[in-house]
Amino acid sequence: MKELKILAVLVFFTLLTYWGIEPFAYSKMHKSVAYTDFVYSDLPALAKVGDAKRGEVLVKGAGACLGCHGIKSQGLLPPMGPNAAAASFGVNPPDLSDVGTLFDQRFLAELIKNPVKALMLEHKFDGKTKFFPMPAFAGAGGDKNQEVADMVAYLKSIAPKDVSAKDAFTVSCGRCHANRYGDWTQIGFVPKTKSNIITNKDVDLLKFKIKTAEYQADLAKYMGKLPPDLSIMIRARSEDFMKTFVENPGSQLKGTAMPRVGLTKEGYKKVKSYLEETGDPSKSAREALGPWVIGFFVIFTILALLWKRSIWKELH
Amino acid sequence: MAVKKERRNFLGLALGGFTTLGGIAALGAAKRTWDPLPSVMAAGFSVIDLSVTKPNVLYVAKWRGKPIFILKKTPDMEKNPREVIVGDSRYLICIGICTHLGCIPSYFPKQHKFICACHGGQYDSNGEVTKLPPPLPLYIPPFKIDGQKVIIGESSPEFQKLKAAGLTA
Amino acid sequence: MAHFTKATSIHDWLNQRLAVDSVKKVLATEYWIPKNINFLWAMGMILAVTFGLLLISGIFLMMYYKPDTAFAFDSVNYTIMSQVGYGWLWRHIHAVAASVIFLIIYIHMFTGIYYGSYKKGREMIWISGMLLFVTFSGEAFSGYMLPWGQMSYWAGTVITDIFSLGSLNLDGLVQWIRGGYVPGDAFLNRFYMLHVLLLPLAVIALIVFHFATLRLPHVNNQDGEDINFKEESDKYLSGNTKSSKVIRFQFDFLSKDIVIVGFFMIFFFYLVFYHFEFAMDPVNFDPANGLKTPTHIYPEWYFLWTYEILRPFPKNPGLLAFGFAQVIFIFLPFLDRSPNVAPANRRGIFKIWFWVLIVTMVILTVLGKLPPEGIYTTYGTVVASFFILLWLSLPIVTKLEKPIGSKK
Numbered sequence: 050m051k052e053l054k055i056l057a058v059l060v061f062f063t064l065l066t067y068w069g070i071e072p073f074a075y076s077k078m079h080k081s082v083a084y085t086d087f088v089y090s091d092l093p094a095l096a097k098v099g100d101a102k103r104g105e106v107l108v109k110g111a112g113a114c115l116g117c118h119g120i121k122s123q124g125l126l127p128p129m130g131p132n133a134a135a136a137s138f139g140v141n142p143p144d145l146s147d148v149g150t151l152f153d154q155r156f157l158a159e160l161i162k163n164p165v166k167a168l169m170l171e172h173k174f175d176g177k178t179k180f181f182p183m184p185a186f187a188g189a190g191g192d193k194n195q196e197v198a199d200m201v202a203y204l205k206s207i208a209p210k211d212v213s214a215k216d217a218f219t220v221s222c223g224r225c226h227a228n229r230y231g232d233w234t235q236i237g238f239v240p241k242t243k244s245n246i247i248t249n250k251d252v253d254l255l256k257f258k259i260k261t262a263e264y265q266a267d268l269a270k271y272m273g274k275l276p277p278d279l280s281i282m283i284r285a286r287s288e289d290f291m292k293t294f295v296e297n298p299g300s301q302l303k304g305t306a307m308p309r310v311g312l313t314k315e316g317y318k319k320v321k322s323y324l325e326e327t328g329d330p331s332k333s334a335r336e337a338l339g340p341w342v343i344g345f346f347v348i349f350t351i352l353a354l355l356w357k358r359s360i361w362k363e364l365h
Numbered sequence: 366m367a368v369k370k371e372r373r374n375f376l377g378l379a380l381g382g383f384t385t386l387g388g389i390a391a392l393g394a395a396k397r398t399w400d401p402l403p404s405v406m407a408a409g410f411s412v413i414d415l416s417v418t419k420p421n422v423l424y425v426a427k428w429r430g431k432p433i434f435i436l437k438k439t440p441d442m443e444k445n446p447r448e449v450i451v452g453d454s455r456y457l458i459c460i461g462i463c464t465h466l467g468c469i470p471s472y473f474p475k476q477h478k479f480i481c482a483c484h485g486g487q488y489d490s491n492g493e494v495t496k497l498p499p500p501l502p503l504y505i506p507p508f509k510i511d512g513q514k515v516i517i518g519e520s521s522p523e524f525q526k527l528k529a530a531g532l533t534a
Numbered sequence: 535m536a537h538f539t540k541a542t543s544i545h546d547w548l549n550q551r552l553a554v555d556s557v558k559k560v561l562a563t564e565y566w567i568p569k570n571i572n573f574l575w576a577m578g579m580i581l582a583v584t585f586g587l588l589l590i591s592g593i594f595l596m597m598y599y600k601p602d603t604a605f606a607f608d609s610v611n612y613t614i615m616s617q618v619g620y621g622w623l624w625r626h627i628h629a630v631a632a633s634v635i636f637l638i639i640y641i642h643m644f645t646g647i648y649y650g651s652y653k654k655g656r657e658m659i660w661i662s663g664m665l666l667f668v669t670f671s672g673e674a675f676s677g678y679m680l681p682w683g684q685m686s687y688w689a690g691t692v693i694t695d696i697f698s699l700g701s702l703n704l705d706g707l708v709q710w711i712r713g714g715y716v717p718g719d720a721f722l723n724r725f726y727m728l729h730v731l732l733l734p735l736a737v738i739a740l741i742v743f744h745f746a747t748l749r750l751p752h753v754n755n756q757d758g759e760d761i762n763f764k765e766e767s768d769k770y771l772s773g774n775t776k777s778s779k780v781i782r783f784q785f786d787f788l789s790k791d792i793v794i795v796g797f798f799m800i801f802f803f804y805l806v807f808y809h810f811e812f813a814m815d816p817v818n819f820d821p822a823n824g825l826k827t828p829t830h831i832y833p834e835w836y837f838l839w840t841y842e843i844l845r846p847f848p849k850n851p852g853l854l855a856f857g858f859a860q861v862i863f864i865f866l867p868f869l870d871r872s873p874n875v876a877p878a879n880r881r882g883i884f885k886i887w888f889w890v891l892i893v894t895m896v897i898l899t900v901l902g903k904l905p906p907e908g909i910y911t912t913y914g915t916v917v918a919s920f921f922i923l924l925w926l927s928l929p930i931v932t933k934l935e936k937p938i939g940s941k942k
Contacts, residue, residue, distance in 0.1 A: 052572050055616055062896060069900030070835050077904050078830050230612050277820075281611050285819035316603060328819075331615060331622035338623070341808030343800055350796030357789040363568065363775050364786060396710075399724070405714045425825065430716035433823050463847060468688065468827040481827075500701070500849040 055058060075287075082300040085208025092155040092167065099196040102175045104203025107196055110267040111189035114145065114200075119218055122146035122207060131224075131236040135264045138182040140235070141224045148199070149208030151217055151319070156311030157201045163184045165235070168308035214326065217319035221310055222279060225268060230280035231327040234261045272306045283321070283328035292317065410518035415451055423472040425461060428517045432461035432469055433506060434479075435515075436462040436490060444475065447502065447532050449523065451510055457501035458515060459492045470503075479503070505533040562784035568755035569781050575753070576794035577642040583795050584802075585634045585741070590697050591628040592730070594621070599680065601726035606682035607821045625745045626806045626814075632674055633813035634802060636836035638669060647866065647889060650875045651754035657867040658747040664864040666740045673737060676729035682722060683818030684828045690717045690725075692831060699827065700850040716824055758875035830905060838902030839895050843921060845906060846914030855918060862925050869925070872932035880938060887924070887931050894921050 108114045117134070119127030121144050127134070131141040149158065159167035164183045165174045174181040178347075189196050212220075215231075223233055232239045234257075244251035269275040280347070293300055295317055298307040312320065325332060381482040411428040413435060418424055427461045436457040438448065461469050463481040470479035470488060478495065479488040487496035492503035509521035527533055537722045541547035548554050565576075600609040614621035643663070646652055652660035675693065679686045694711050698704045714721025718759050752763055761779050770778035781787055805813070812835070817828050834843050844856035864871075874881055878888040898915050 055572060055574060062892065063637065066835070066896050066899055067812070069896070070838065070903045074903040076899065229608075281819050284814075285816050287816065316724070335622060335807055336627070339803070342803045342807070346796060346799040346803060350793060352801065353789070353793045353796045357793050360785055360789045364781055365776065399710060399713065401709055401713045401715075401720065405718070419637065427825070429825060430714070430718065468692070468831060469825065470827075498845070498848055498852070 079287070079290065081289075082293050082297070086298060087157050087292075087312060087317055089153050089297055089311070091142055092159045094155060095198050095201065096194045097192070099195075099198035099202025100199070101199070101202045101294045102207035103196075104199035104206075104360075107200050108145075117146050117183070120145045120207070122209070126144070132260055132264050132267075135267035135271075140182075140268055141273075142182045142183070142262075143220050143224060145204060147208050147216055147220055149205035150210065150212050151208075151221060151313065151316040152311045153313045154201050154205065156309070157204060158197045160311065161197050161200060167311065169297065170306075170308050172299075172304055173306060175357050212319060214319045214323035217312075217316055218279075218323040220247055221312055221316065221320055225272065225276040225307075226279045228279050228324075228327055231323070234264075236261055236264050254264065276307065279327075281323060281328035285322040291321065295320070379408070410516050413515050413517065414513060415456065415515055416513040418456075420478070421472070421474050423514065426517070428460075428506065431506075433517055434459050434461040434472070434492075434503070436472070438490065442490050445493075447491050447493070447505065447527065449508070449510070449515075451515070453514065457490060457492055458505060458508055458517075460506050461503070464501040464503065465497055465499040466495075502533070548734070549841045555742040564767065565783040566763050566770075566780040567783055567787040568751050568759075568761055569779055570755040570757060570759065571753075572756060572904050573790075573794050574641065574645040576791045577638055577645060578763075579791040580638050580795055580798050581635065581642060583798075584631050584638060587627055587631045588635065591624040591631065595628055595723070596730060599726075600679070601723050603682060603722055603822070606722060612817065621853055623806075626810050629813045630802065630806045630810050632677060633834065633836070634805065635670070636834075638673070639670070640733050640836070643667070643863075644892065647891075648759055648878045649754055649756065650870075650877070650881075650923060652867045653752035653870060654760075656747075656754065658742070659751065660867050661864060662740060662744040662747045666737065666744055667863075668860075669733060669736050671837070673729065673733040674836070676725040676733060677835065679717075679722060679725040680729060681818055682822045684715075684820040684826075685815055685818040685831070686820055687717055687822035687824060687830060689833055689856075690721065693722075693833075694753075696844075696853065696856070700853045713898060717822075719869060756877065758877065760875070778872075795895075832903050835899065835903070838900075839898035842898040842902035842914050843918045845902070846918055848912050855922060856926075858922060862911070866928075869928045869934050870932045870935070871929050872935040874938050877939060882935055883931050884935055891924060922929065 055221050082304065108120075115125060116128065117138070119125055123146070127142070127144065129137070134141040150174075152160075156167055160183075163180045165171055165176065165185075170181060173179065186193070186197065186200075218228070218231075219233065224235055227234050240257055242251050242253035242257070243363070265275055283291070290301060294302070295310050297310060298305045298308060373530065389485070408438040411426055411433065413426050413433070415435070415437075418435060418437040420437045420439040422449075426435065434457065438455040442455075444455070445466070447457070449458050450456070463470050463486055465481065465486050468481050470481040472479050477490040479492070481487070486494065486499035488499070488503055489495050494500075494502055502506075505524070505527055506517050506522040507524050509516045509519040510523065517523070536550075539552055541550060545554070595610075595614060598609060598613050598621065600606055612709065614623070614625055646660060646663070676688070679690050690712075694708055694717070695834070697711055698708045709715060712718070713724060752761070752890060755761065759779075763780060766778050766780040770780055770782070796886065815834070817830075820828070832838065840856060840859050843859040844852045845853055872881065874884075878885045894917060898921060899911075901910060901914050906914070
């Protein structure tokens with residue numbers, strides 16, 4: 050009885066301290082910010098029902114998307130490689146194959162109509178002295194809202210229903226963020242090259258590294274600093290920070306150069322699962338081993354208890 | 366016998382003392398091994414071009430592993446003896462390390478102040494403390510003005526003057 | 535020369551050369567422990583087991599860790615965490631054990647304070663224990679540098695800066711400790727050396743010393759009773775085990791300890807597998823960057839209370855207060871002026887002093903993690919000052935205490 054009382058006192062002070070230094074302290078350190086579960090309610094809903102056929106014509110023609118973007122799934126390559134694109138725009142424009150699935154349709158529509166607002170970069174590109182590299186869609190002569198809806202419908206129609214976690218990451222984050230544990234650089238995966246058998250130097254890899262460094266220099270100039278590598282970001286930031294930050298970067302880092310990403314909830318889950326893959330790959334092994342080790346010590350303790358009783362029978 | 370014992374004690378003490386001397390010498394060697402390497406100490410000087418700076422935008426350069434803050438003042442910022450005048454521009458040049466416990470304060474351009482995230486210390490645009498705990502204003506590193514360039518790490522009469530006036534440690 | 539006969543067994547062979555029977559008797563089977571104890575008396579054994587876990591997991595971590603500022607971070611977070619077979623397990627065990635061992639150390643310490651196990655011949659037990667605490671703090675701090683994350687770097691900067699001793703401005707000393715102007719390669723390598731060799735050696739030596747200090751005064755008991763160990767052990771050996779007030783270390787005491795170790799291990803591995811965040815700070819998963827201070831800098835939880843005594847004051851008084859907090863515990867046996875060896879609940883005003891001390895330290899710990907803004911700085915100044923006053927009042931509090939007859 051007395052021992053239980055002592056235990057209760059220990060548990061009380063331990064939990065009190067734990068509560069103070071973990072949940073309570075973190076609630077004071079990290080402000081809680083508005084979060085809408087990737088709904089983007091600040092952007093208008095699509096007023097019109099889009100037609101993919103008409104959208105295709107716009108995307109490939111008057112919409113002029115292909116002047117900068119590629120659509121690999123349709124066999125359309127971008128006009129420039131990542132390095133040339135970064136030299137012109139600061140960052141490589143994304144391939145449009147998967148965007149219809151990954152990004153929210155309100156976001157896509159606003160991005161076409163008014164990219165700076167969709168990306169929440171008004172503080173950076175005022176439209177007077179500094180301009181965002183992607184121009185707003187001026188319309189192709191008809192009802193502009195209808196045209197935008199058509200283009201979004203087209204992008205949705207060509208996008209695969211299921212995008213892999215890796216592709217979700219490379220399209221959404223990977224043009225600014227490297228992931229060295231996943232062998233990803235801003236210009237692509239590190240190629241599997243071979244070193245010269247005599248000199249033991251891998252010239253192709255060195256060339257790739259130069260290209261990456263050049264891209265990063267352009268990117269850093271555009272963003273103000275080199276965006277961080279995301280290899281183990283999943284362990285460096287809390288779940289709450291990650292989702293609120295991706296939904297609205299400015300909510301957590303005021304004035305950040307990072308644009309709104311515009312992912313759907315599903316798209317965010319994909320990105321997150323890729324970050325878990327590179328940042329916490331032993332999670333499944335950990336969760337599988339846990340019960341065995343704990344079970345072992347439960348049995349250990351039962352045996353120890355029986356052994357102790359047999360010894361203490363003589364002592365009490 | 367007594368003489369012998371005394372002699373033995375003396376020899377024991379002599380041996381002990383002599384060994385202590387050797388121990389001290391060895392400690393000296395150990396201390397030297399812990400010293401920073403010459404290549405680290407001779408980290409040299411940083412040259413910064415001031416002609417590209419814009420008012421109220423903080424520039425951070427690196428010198429001996431430390432951040433150097435360069436802030437070109439706007440005309441409405443008040444004059445201060447700590448500032449460095451180059452041509453007709455006024456600058457704050459200081460080591461961007463909080464004098465409390467060595468963190469790097471961030472600059473808030475709208476409020477014209479530096480806030481240290483570690484312990485909440487604040488400095489104004491002259492690097493002077495406006496909120497404790499920092500005990501001293503941000504240090505001014507040895508500097509020398511050379512046209513539109515400033516060399517950090519090299520002393521100059523201007524720097525000596527600031528130092529003599531007790532405006533930096 | 536001793537007389538050796540042809541051995542009748544391996545045991546006999548060893549016994550003739552190493553006197554294993556006598557050694558066992560002295561160290562284990564006839565090493566007497568009071569019977570009147572509770573599970574708090576098992577904390578020493580839990581500490582030994584946790585130290586063992588740290589040693590073993592540390593050996594495996596050393597096999598892939600690279601003490602180089604360019605490789606350290608990835609050798610831990612990539613190589614050990616995702617490539618080495620069960621590397622993640624060793625790291626989790628090491629990190630969680632390093633944190634939990636301090637919880638147990640604090641319980642062990644406050645058990646000693648509560649039951650008055652630091653006086654009437656037990657002063658050296660307390661002092662050697664506090665030396666262990668200080669050395670172990672150094673071990674924890676040096677280990678925290680090794681993953682070379684943001685917290686490693688910035689904690690390293692802040693703590694080594696303390697050696698400039700405020701207005702004395704001993705920058706040369708700080709640079710000497712670091713091996714450079716700022717923490718760098720030399721810094722990481724020397725802390726690696728301290729962490730894997732010099733400090734563990736010191737810890738092991740001090741553990742042996744701590745055990746040795748227990749031998750003459752014996753372990754205290756729940757009532758602070760002055761037991762005649764000779765009389766009681768004779769009673770035990772003559773067969774009156776039930777009425778004897780003492781028990782053998784092996785296996786009477788040990789069997790009880792092992793049960794408690796078992797419960798502890800269940801708790802410990804629950805933390806290792808499912809609840810390790812408290813011991814592996816998220817900020818340290820950002821690589822070290824000397825030009826970017828993290829938004830919040832705080833030490834691991836077990837240093838928070840001393841950190842909070844340093845932080846709210848201006849520089850020089852802060853350092854003095856910090857220095858005071860670092861050393862004051864060691865003087866406890868001499869600050870307690872009361873002759874009573876009894877649990878705090880029988881010591882009147884000291885009982886209040888004890889619980890107030892616990893609460894003060896919990897508050898300081900929590901404040902140490904909160905951002906140093908607004909009202910928290912005020913609270914910090916008040917509570918830290920109160921902590922100092924509390925200790926200064928101890929001689930008076932204990933002087934006022936009425937002597938109580940030791941319970942027979």
